Amino acid sequence: MNRESLRIVIVGHVDHGKSTLIGRLFYDTGSLPPEKMREIERISEDLGHDTELAFLMDHLQEERDQGITIDTAQTFFKTATRDYVIIDAPGHRQFLKNMITGASQAEAALLVVDAEEGVREQTRRHAYLLSLLGLRQLVVAVNKMDTVEFSESRFREVTEELAAFLSGIASASTYMVPISARRGDNVARRSQDLPWYEGPTILEALDRFQPVEPQLRPFRFPVQGIYPRDGTEIVAGRVESGMVRSGDELLVLPSGVRTTVTGVHEFLATPTVLEPGQSGGITVSIAKPARGDMLVALENPPTARTSIPATVFWMSRQPLSLTEPLTFRCTTQEVPCRVARIRRRLDSSTLTVIDEDADTLADTEVAELELETGRPVVVEEHAFLPELGRFVLERGYDVVAGGIVTSLPA
Amino acid sequence: MDRLSAQESKSIYIIREAYARFPKLAILWSIGKDSTTMLWMCRKAFYGEIPFPVIHIDTGYKFPEMYEFRDRYAKEWGLNLIIGRNEEAIAGGMGPTVGTKLTCCTELKTNALKQLLAGMDLQAIILGIRRDEHGIRAKERYFSPRDEQFQWDYKNQPPELWDQYKSTSEDGTHLRIHPLLHMTELEIWEYVQRERIPISPLYFARNGKRFRSLGCVPCCAPVDSTAATVDDIVTELRTTKVAERSGRAQDKEDAYTMQKLRALGYM
Numbered sequence: 276m277n278r279e280s281l282r283i284v285i286v287g288h289v290d291h292g293k294s295t296l297i298g299r300l301f302y303d304t305g306s307l308p309p310e311k312m313r314e315i316e317r318i319s320e321d322l323g324h325d326t327e328l329a330f331l332m333d334h335l336q337e338e339r340d341q342g343i344t345i346d347t348a349q350t351f352f353k354t355a356t357r358d359y360v361i362i363d364a365p366g367h368r369q370f371l372k373n374m375i376t377g378a379s380q381a382e383a384a385l386l387v388v389d390a391e392e393g394v395r396e397q398t399r400r401h402a403y404l405l406s407l408l409g410l411r412q413l414v415v416a417v418n419k420m421d422t423v424e425f426s427e428s429r430f431r432e433v434t435e436e437l438a439a440f441l442s443g444i445a446s447a448s449t450y451m452v453p454i455s456a457r458r459g460d461n462v463a464r465r466s467q468d469l470p471w472y473e474g475p476t477i478l479e480a481l482d483r484f485q486p487v488e489p490q491l492r493p494f495r496f497p498v499q500g501i502y503p504r505d506g507t508e509i510v511a512g513r514v515e516s517g518m519v520r521s522g523d524e525l526l527v528l529p530s531g532v533r534t535t536v537t538g539v540h541e542f543l544a545t546p547t548v549l550e551p552g553q554s555g556g557i558t559v560s561i562a563k564p565a566r567g568d569m570l571v572a573l574e575n576p577p578t579a580r581t582s583i584p585a586t587v588f589w590m591s592r593q594p595l596s597l598t599e600p601l602t603f604r605c606t607t608q609e610v611p612c613r614v615a616r617i618r619r620r621l622d623s624s625t626l627t628v629i630d631e632d633a634d635t636l637a638d639t640e641v642a643e644l645e646l647e648t649g650r651p652v653v654v655e656e657h658a659f660l661p662e663l664g665r666f667v668l669e670r671g672y673d674v675v676a677g678g679i680v681t682s683l684p685a
Numbered sequence: 686m687d688r689l690s691a692q693e694s695k696s697i698y699i700i701r702e703a704y705a706r707f708p709k710l711a712i713l714w715s716i717g718k719d720s721t722t723m724l725w726m727c728r729k730a731f732y733g734e735i736p737f738p739v740i741h742i743d744t745g746y747k748f749p750e751m752y753e754f755r756d757r758y759a760k761e762w763g764l765n766l767i768i769g770r771n772e773e774a775i776a777g778g779m780g781p782t783v784g785t786k787l788t789c790c791t792e793l794k795t796n797a798l799k800q801l802l803a804g805m806d807l808q809a810i811i812l813g814i815r816r817d818e819h820g821i822r823a824k825e826r827y828f829s830p831r832d833e834q835f836q837w838d839y840k841n842q843p844p845e846l847w848d849q850y851k852s853t854s855e856d857g858t859h860l861r862i863h864p865l866l867h868m869t870e871l872e873i874w875e876y877v878q879r880e881r882i883p884i885s886p887l888y889f890a891r892n893g894k895r896f897r898s899l900g901c902v903p904c905c906a907p908v909d910s911t912a913a914t915v916d917d918i919v920t921e922l923r924t925t926k927v928a929e930r931s932g933r934a935q936d937k938e939d940a941y942t943m944q945k946l947r948a949l950g951y952m
Contacts, residue, residue, distance in 0.1 A: 280688055308928045332823070337840065348823040349816045351869055360867070372844040376826075379846040489686065499701045504732045511730075513698050542729045552686045554697040556732070566705055590844055604849050607705070667849040677846045 279357040281486050284378045286405065287387035288395040289366035292418040296387055296456035297350070297361055298328020300477070303463035306352035307331070332363040349380075356482040366397050371639050372590040375677060378405060382487040383412035385477070386437075390423045390453070394436045400624040400639070402440045407586060407641070407679065409661055412484040413441070414450045416477060420469065421455040427471045440626070450480040489552030492516040492660055494525070494572040496549075497606035498564050502556070509540050509556040510564050515606065515662040517572060519549045519557060527562045528569045529579035529651040534562040567608050569653040577663075579651035580683075582615070587678035588623065588641045591670065595636040601675070603648050605666035611649035612668070619643045636676075643681070654680045689876055692868050696723070697730045699827055699864040700811065702850055704736060707809040707860070711738045711767070713798075716751040717899040718884050720813035721758075722873055723865055725882045727811075728762060739764045740801060740810070744793035745775045746901035754885045769801035781903045787945060793901075795951050799835055802859065809860040817869045818898075818929055826851070827866055833857035870897075870929050871922045878915045889913050898930050 285293045298315075301307045311331070318339060319327045332348045333339055348363045364377035378384065384405050388398050405413065415437060423429040434451045441449065452461055453472050460466030461476045475483065494517030502509045519525070523536045539546050540556040549555040557570075564570060571577060583603075589595055595614060603612035620633040623641045636642050657664030657679035668676040686694070700723075703710055712727065712735070714720045727735045741755055759766040771779075774792040781789045802810070809828075816823040826842055828850035843851050851860060865873070877884055887896045894907035895918075912921040 278688065310928050332820070348820070349867075350823055351817050373842070376842075376844050376846060499698070500705050502731060502736075504734070509732060511701060513694060540732065542732050550686055552691060552694055554694040554701070554730070602852075606848075607702075665847055667844075667846050669852055672852045674844050674846065674849065674851070677844070 278353075279486060280360060281357060281383060281481070281484060282360040282362060282381045283383045283385055283481065283484075284362040284364055284381035284405075284410075285385045285387065286364045286374060286378065286397075286401040287366055288389070288392070288397040288401075291366065291387045291389040291392065291395075291398070292456045293366060293387045294329030294332050294363060295327075296385070296416060296418065296454075296462065296477075297363055298331045299456045299459055299462045300361070301331055301350075301352050302328060303459055304352050304354060304478070332361075349377075354478055354482060359481065364401075366401075368397060368400075368639060371400070374401065375404060375408075375588070375590065378408050378410065379677070381410060383414075383481070383484045384410050385414045385416055385481075387416045387418050387456075388433055388437065390417050390419050390426075390429055390433060393433050394440075396624045398437065399440045399626075402437065403623055403626060403641075404588065406441070407588065409657060409665075409679070414452060414477060414480045415441075416456070417451065417453045418456050420453045420460060420466075421458055425453070425466075425468045427453075430472075450475060450483075452477055452480060489514070489516065489550075491518075491551060493575055494519050494523070494570070495577075495655075495660065495663060496525075496557075496570040497608065498566050498568045498570065499607050500566050501564070507538075507558050508563070509558060510570070511554075511556045512570075512607070513554045514549050514551050516551055516660055518551065520547060524573055525559065525570045526573060526576050527559075527564050528571055528576070528653045530562075530568070531579075532562045533573075534559040534564075534570075569606070569608070571653070577653050577655055578683075579653050581648045581651050583646040583648065583652070583654060584644075584681045584683065585646055585666075585678045586641060586643055586681055587614075587636070587668065587676050589636045589638060589676050591673070591675035592638050593670075593675075594638070595675070597634040599670070602669040603646060603652065603666060604669060605652060605654055606663060608652045610652055613647050614644050615647040616645040617642045618645070646678075654683070656680055656683055689872065689879060692872055693726060693729075693876065695867060696726050696864040698848065699850070699862065700727055700730045702848075703809060703811055703828075703862045703864075704731075706850075706853065709806060709808045710811065711740050711805065711807055711809075712811040713813070714739050714741050714755070714764075714766075715813070715899070716741065716747070716755050716885060717813070718873055718877065718888060719815060719865055721884060722877060722882055723811070723813040724758075724762070724764075725880060726864065735762075735764060737765070738767045738805070740767050740769055740798075742769045742794055742797050742801075744797070744901050745770065746780070746793070746903060748887055748899070748902055750885055750887050751899065754883075758883065767801070767805075769797045771797035771800060781901070786904060789904075790951060795835065807859060808853075809862055811862045811864060813865050814863050815865050815868055815870070815873070822866075825861075825863055825866060827863050829861040829863065831859050831861060871919070874915060874919050874922060878919055884915070888918065890917070897927070 315330045362377040364374040430453045454461040463478045495515045496512050499512045538558040598613045617633040620630040621641045655663040664680040667674045779792045814822050826845045890910045890913045895910040896907050912918040
């Protein structure tokens with residue numbers, strides 16, 4: 276039995292109740308082993324609290340003592356429909372890289388907003404980053420409705436304020452749900468105190484989302500390595516889109532050499548095809564590909580290029596200085612690069628333009644810019660093929676930024 | 686692609702990335718179900734020939750069945766098996782009743798691994814930990830740096846976006862690589878079932894008891910169970926409310942023992 280599973284990231288401003296909501300989801304779906312519940316009760320008591328469901332995810336001693344989430348964590352629960360992987364993300368500005376780490380692994384998102392406090396700095400920043408990362412399935416949980424007397428007008432105010440920041444992400448699969456995570460209202464069970472709300476509960480909304488499937492676009496196969504076995508050289512990698520069979524003709528990029536697939540390989544099996552998303556291996560004629568090359572279908576092949584328009588979010592305390600040497604990493608490609616031009620520099624929370632034609636970029640800021648790579652690379656627009664349209668930038672040994680490829684010139 | 690295949694594909698991708706990025710790489714095999722499953726995936730990733738050494742950290746307190754299993758499959762799968770023991774601590778009589786469990790695990794596991802890594806000059810080691818095993822492991826990255834003292838800086842972990850993992854490590858540091866992080870205990874068993882992976886007999890119920898998680902004899906208790914086959918275990922895990930590591934003594938000593946152990950470099 277192969278149950279479906281969906282990965283959801285929970286984001287929002289600090290203290291708006293993300294960890295409590297996760298605790299509630301677990302508790303109300305019976306996903307919390309009694310032993311785990313006893314441990315949480317015992318630790319809460321030791322710290323002089325009421326039972327704190329947030330401790331399910333906030334497992335570090337520092338997190339529990341200070342009542343905050345420092346790092347992202349992942350855990351699992353099930354409903355009748357499917358299994359869920361819950362990715363908790365911290366709400367403090369200084370832990371933004373941990374929030375992005377969590378969000379980059381998700382297929383859907385749950386944005387938590389405190390009904391009383393309303394939309395705050397990280398609420399807006401997280402909403403914007405979710406849209407930038409390409410997450411299109413979203414539930415907004417307006418939490419702590421019990422502290423605003425379950426007021427419908429307050430709920431409307433909060434959701435309207437947020438709407439402006441969700442323009443890039445809002446779609447048919449956006450739900451706005453009034454809840455109280457602490458009491459359990461509209462999380463797994465419908466609340467008696469919110470009779471004016473007729474939409475789905477949090478769980479019902481989540482169950483309507485779809486897993487993100489690997490793409491059936493043209494064949495794209497970034498090479499991970501070459502393994503000599505039994506006199507042949509197996510070209511190993513993961514199919515990022517499309518399929519491949521023995522006999523298919525391919526292009527090796529960036530060289531542009533044409534080749535033919537002579538076999539599809541799997542240990543202890545004889546497959547005839549590699550599917551989208553599959554880690555596998557093929558053998559090819561003539562060409563000798565290397566790690567970092569990309570094997571692609573002949574129809575509409577991408578162009579290997581050195582100039583890349585992108586939107587980048589900076590995640591290092593040390594700001595970017597224009598033209599400093601960085602490394603560009605996308606799939607298995609890894610090449611030296613520089614930022615050639617920063618067209619617009621934005622505050623990721625207010626989306627106001629800080630600078631045009633900027634020469635620096637600071638922690639948590641976003642920029643529309645132009646990258647110049649030292650060797651040709653193969654990328655696609657993020658909207659067309661996310662797997663080839665997202666990248667990281669490294670300074671020395673450290674990832675300092677993430678980015679997505681915007682519109683490519685033909 | 687079905688869910689198990691997708692999970693396997695992700696693990697194999699990570700194993701291959703580790704091999705491409707770190708020429709001086711090894712894998713840790715505890716002889717338990719997870720690391721045995723991971724070895725199986727390595728065999729699939731590299732078409733039957735695992736191109737790096739396989740390390741077993743032997744505390745001297747393991748079950749006889751585990752040593753038998755290790756030696757049989759090391760031979761059958763042609764593994765380059767290296768056994769690491771903290772001989773000095775073992776000769777000095779270190780055990781779970783000598784000091785605390787924290788000291789014993791640190792001496793016989795973490796320090797045995799430290800000694801071995803120093804001698805082998807490794808840049809990275811692959812470990813079979815999973816997020817659903819323990820709240821502390823739920824915070825881990827796929828590629829997780831450790832400093833010269835093996836310390837895990839859990840308050841300042843590097844960002845890890847999509848499938849881009851931490852780069853080369855600096856001198857003296859090493860990376861822990863966790864290809865099974867996203868798999869659950871149930872998925873491991875479903876995968877064992879699908880692939881027919883050989884697994885230590887200690888996991889299968891005898892006289893109403895079986896081991897859910899394997900470690901050292903003195904610190905490992907079996908749970909009540911009648912699951913005598915892989916199929917039975919899969920069925921059992923779909924409904925159980927008992928935590929996987931409920932039989933592991935080192936998790937119980939204090940709420941943060943696992944955090945302390947891991948901060949010091951424990952697996």
